[in-house]
Amino acid sequence: MYTGARRWFDAWHDRGVRERLTSRAWRAVVTTVIASSATALACSAPPTPQPAPAMAPTTTADATTRDASADAATAAGLVACPSGAQARREAWPTRGVACRDRAGHREGPAVTLHPDDSVAVRAHYRANQLEGAWQALAPDGALVVDGSYRDGRLDGTWRQLAGGGELGRSQLASGTGVRTTWYPTGAIASTTTWKDGERDGAAQVFAPDGTLVVDETWRAGQREGDRVIGLRSTLELREHFAAGVRTGPRSLWRRGHLELDERYDRRGALDGPWVAFRSARQRREAGQYAGGARTGAWTWFDASGNPTRTGSYRRGERDGAWREQTGKVVTWTGSYRAGLPDGAFVSFDQRGHELGRDLLARGTGVLRTFYPSGATATETPMRRGQPHGRFRQLTARGKVIASGHFVEGERDGAWWRQRGPARRDATYRQGLLDGTLTLARGGQRALEATYARGVRAGAYVETFADGTPALTGQFVDDARDGEWLTYRPGGTIAIRAHYRAGLLDGTWQELEADGAVAVSGQHQRGHRVGAWTTRQAGGATTTVDLGAPDDEP
Numbered sequence: 001m002y003t004g005a006r007r008w009f010d011a012w013h014d015r016g017v018r019e020r021l022t023s024r025a026w027r028a029v030v031t032t033v034i035a036s037s038a039t040a041l042a043c044s045a046p047p048t049p050q051p052a053p054a055m056a057p058t059t060t061a062d063a064t065t066r067d068a069s070a071d072a073a074t075a076a077g078l079v080a081c082p083s084g085a086q087a088r089r090e091a092w093p094t095r096g097v098a099c100r101d102r103a104g105h106r107e108g109p110a111v112t113l114h115p116d117d118s119v120a121v122r123a124h125y126r127a128n129q130l131e132g133a134w135q136a137l138a139p140d141g142a143l144v145v146d147g148s149y150r151d152g153r154l155d156g157t158w159r160q161l162a163g164g165g166e167l168g169r170s171q172l173a174s175g176t177g178v179r180t181t182w183y184p185t186g187a188i189a190s191t192t193t194w195k196d197g198e199r200d201g202a203a204q205v206f207a208p209d210g211t212l213v214v215d216e217t218w219r220a221g222q223r224e225g226d227r228v229i230g231l232r233s234t235l236e237l238r239e240h241f242a243a244g245v246r247t248g249p250r251s252l253w254r255r256g257h258l259e260l261d262e263r264y265d266r267r268g269a270l271d272g273p274w275v276a277f278r279s280a281r282q283r284r285e286a287g288q289y290a291g292g293a294r295t296g297a298w299t300w301f302d303a304s305g306n307p308t309r310t311g312s313y314r315r316g317e318r319d320g321a322w323r324e325q326t327g328k329v330v331t332w333t334g335s336y337r338a339g340l341p342d343g344a345f346v347s348f349d350q351r352g353h354e355l356g357r358d359l360l361a362r363g364t365g366v367l368r369t370f371y372p373s374g375a376t377a378t379e380t381p382m383r384r385g386q387p388h389g390r391f392r393q394l395t396a397r398g399k400v401i402a403s404g405h406f407v408e409g410e411r412d413g414a415w416w417r418q419r420g421p422a423r424r425d426a427t428y429r430q431g432l433l434d435g436t437l438t439l440a441r442g443g444q445r446a447l448e449a450t451y452a453r454g455v456r457a458g459a460y461v462e463t464f465a466d467g468t469p470a471l472t473g474q475f476v477d478d479a480r481d482g483e484w485l486t487y488r489p490g491g492t493i494a495i496r497a498h499y500r501a502g503l504l505d506g507t508w509q510e511l512e513a514d515g516a517v518a519v520s521g522q523h524q525r526g527h528r529v530g531a532w533t534t535r536q537a538g539g540a541t542t543t544v545d546l547g548a549p550d551d552e553p
Helices: 007-015 017-042 061-075
Strands: 086-089 096-100 106-113 119-126 132-137 143-150 156-162 165-173 176-182 188-195 198-206 212-219 225-231 235-242 245-254 257-264 272-277 283-290 293-301 307-314 320-326 329-337 343-348 354-360 365-370 376-383 389-394 400-407 410-419 422-429 435-441 444-452 455-463 469-476 479-487 493-500 503-511 517-524 527-535 541-545
Touching: 096 119, 156 176, 343 365, 354 365
Parallel strands: none
Antiparallel strands: 086 096, 096 106, 106 119, 119 132, 132 143, 143 156, 156 165, 165 176, 176 188, 188 198, 198 212, 212 225, 225 235, 235 245, 245 257, 257 272, 272 283, 283 293, 293 307, 307 320, 320 329, 329 343, 343 354, 365 376, 376 389, 389 400, 400 410, 410 422, 422 435, 435 444, 444 455, 455 469, 469 479, 479 493, 493 503, 503 517, 517 527, 527 541
């Protein structure tokens, strides 16, 4: 491993991304905890068909086109719209259909679908608000929840069912009351207090054994006061809200000791001391925030409590002297001005001897990393704080083993990398794979795939060591589509399969080396259906009829 191999990355990417990696790791934990609690809390109110987004998320045109045709086909005949309204497919990623008037407002019945196209929710709208009966169903068609709305608010009796029996019921009047949900065992899963159609009062979520795992309070539809998620003995998040805004201290505890301690101002921005801990006594990272941006001195520590990196921020950007060290030995120094590398960047070996230095002016110049011998390991041209130009990686003897172009911080054009006999060639456009990706070993192609805007789209081939095909097919929007063939060494086909939107759909055949069909049948949306025939060793055949999918008559 060459010394300082990541220095160039430190200097430019997202203006200090590496020093945020530790906090990002803890934020990922926090996000997971919050997401889990949000999912559980969602159970405290029955799911409703959500308003369609104004536009589909940025994916590819193929995704939108494919989902449009799929949803239009599966939703046909699921709703009977009133006069003046027309059935319209919901916007991606929602799968379903709703009746809409000429202004685009929901008017009449609406359904959302499970991934297998069975009905998940049946609802009814009036003037774009939920009105009347509402039902949630399992993929097999069993009723899970039923209730009703009035003027967009929970109203009347809401029941939850499982196994053909009733788990419990809640009574609400025009959006006021306590909504309870249950586990299939009959244990309470959550309780939420509502007032005039908004959450108002206590909201709690319980584990199947009855342990309280989320405890919070709402006022007029906004969180208010303390919120606790989880258990301190395992994983606990504790925070405070005022009028729906996170304020004051926020802490994350794991197995009884503090992992993260931070504070928020009245606007909900990080403000004040910020500390992440390795253990009860050892800090991992420490610094300050002001108005949501890092400020002042920040320090990172190893498992023994020794500093590994120190530097300062101003308004969220690196500013001033930075250094890294192992124990008491400084291994790297650099300086920044308003987030841009500016000045000398010097790398040292583990004994403190200088390996090399680069000079940058306002983020422009060349940044290098070095091997312990002092030989250059990587070269990255920089312009205004971002990689721009030809990047090279070299062996300790100076042989180039990787190369490609950056354009304003993004990979663009042809890139290649050699690792012993293995070689990777790819084409990028604005940081995304776009074109042919080839993996080869010993000069022989092992894999070839086509990408468009970062996802697989087009022909796909894997080969054996002698260059003959091992697997062929095509992708549409990163999902297998059409005929896929699996080969034996020597070139005979072993499996012939058909896919649609990533799921097995159509003819399936398993073939003997002489081409005789050993197994044949049909798939539909990933499930075996209809007659499947197997050829025995003596030539006799057996057939099993698997019938239609579970969601069809």
